[in-house]
Amino acid sequence: MRASRAAALAAIVLAGSTLLPIGTAAAASGPQVGVESTYFSVSNYRLVDTRVGNGAPSGKVGTDSVTKIDIANAFRLGSGAVPTAFVMNVTVVDPTVDSFVTAYPDGQAMPVVSSLNFTAGRTVTTNRVTVQVGANGVVDLYNHVGSAHLVVDLQGFYTAKGANGAYPGATFTIGTPKRLLDTRTAIGDRQGRVGAGEQNALAADAGPALPAGIVNLTSTNATEDGHITAHAAGTPAPNTSNLNYRTRTDVASMTIVPVSADGYIELYNPHGRTDLVVDVQGYYTS
Numbered sequence: 001m002r003a004s005r006a007a008a009l010a011a012i013v014l015a016g017s018t019l020l021p022i023g024t025a026a027a028a029s030g031p032q033v034g035v036e037s038t039y040f041s042v043s044n045y046r047l048v049d050t051r052v053g054n055g056a057p058s059g060k061v062g063t064d065s066v067t068k069i070d071i072a073n074a075f076r077l078g079s080g081a082v083p084t085a086f087v088m089n090v091t092v093v094d095p096t097v098d099s100f101v102t103a104y105p106d107g108q109a110m111p112v113v114s115s116l117n118f119t120a121g122r123t124v125t126t127n128r129v130t131v132q133v134g135a136n137g138v139v140d141l142y143n144h145v146g147s148a149h150l151v152v153d154l155q156g157f158y159t160a161k162g163a164n165g166a167y168p169g170a171t172f173t174i175g176t177p178k179r180l181l182d183t184r185t186a187i188g189d190r191q192g193r194v195g196a197g198e199q200n201a202l203a204a205d206a207g208p209a210l211p212a213g214i215v216n217l218t219s220t221n222a223t224e225d226g227h228i229t230a231h232a233a234g235t236p237a238p239n240t241s242n243l244n245y246r247t248r249t250d251v252a253s254m255t256i257v258p259v260s261a262d263g264y265i266e267l268y269n270p271h272g273r274t275d276l277v278v279d280v281q282g283y284y285t286s
Contacts, residue, residue, distance in 0.1 A: 037084045037158035038169025039284055041212035041258045043231060044089075044240035047074055048152040051093065060094070060147035067150060068106060071157075072137025083133050084160055087256055089153040090141070091126040091244060092118045097146030106134030110142055118148070123225065124244040128155075128254050153240040155256050156212065170211045170284035181278040184220070193221065193275050199237060199268040213259050214282040217267070218252040219245035222274035230257040233264035245274060254281065
């Protein structure tokens with residue numbers, strides 16, 4: 001029988017690299033603190049995939065390139081509310097050299113920070129990014145050196161508090177982190193590596209009647225490179241990824257996932273076999 005499980009403050013997982021931006025914090029211009037906002041979770045929605053020319057020209061982005069994503073236009077809100085920030089899963093595929101990507105609001109100076117750091121020896125690198133939106137609804141992605149494919153999946157957005165009419169949004173609630181699943185042990189209702197095509201067996205309770213849960217997903221003991229898609233239980237798995245993992249490597253990713261009416265998410269593994277660890281870190285309440 002499913003049991004309700006609480007959770008708490010999000011763990012931040014950073015992708016590491018030897019190449020980092022250098023400069024002063026004063027390089028950025030414009031407001032660095034936005035208005036008080038509420039969060040809206042969405043089913044994963046692919047905004048950009050340069051491998052197939054989705055949302056941006058087909059082909060790898062190059063040195064000092066800026067990819068502009070008109071997110072507000074691609075994901076227009078029926079209420080007319082203007083998003084203040086977006087939560088995105090940014091992935092780099094097949095980079096030629098070590099580099100970094102910086103996400104920032106269009107129309108503002110690029111800050112001296114990195115949103116995703118990656119190395120040439122790692123085929124796929126992913127990080128969760130929350131970025132303020134430009135006044136025109138556009139977000140920029142800057143690639144420092146070399147060339148690489150970019151994949152961007154939208155996971156949610158913020159609007160100014162009270163600006164979305166009859167849709168009040170969600171507020172983050174702090175609780176106690178808790179491990180819901182560890183397929184290496186008896187924690188959770190699934191033991192043993194998760195195989196290709198498995199989905200329904202990995203329902204994880206993220207709390208009843210909550211719009212979204214914050215979970216830390218970890219892959220370990222994988223037999224081949226692959227990815228995990230997290231989504232609300234009982235809904236089709238979207239063609240996106242929340243965690244990209246590598247063979248015989250421990251890889252973790254924090255993600256915000258919509259939950260079903262009874263408080264469950266599902267984890268879909270399309271290929272290979274891997275152990276999965278799921279830690280609930282927090283949740284959003286209506």
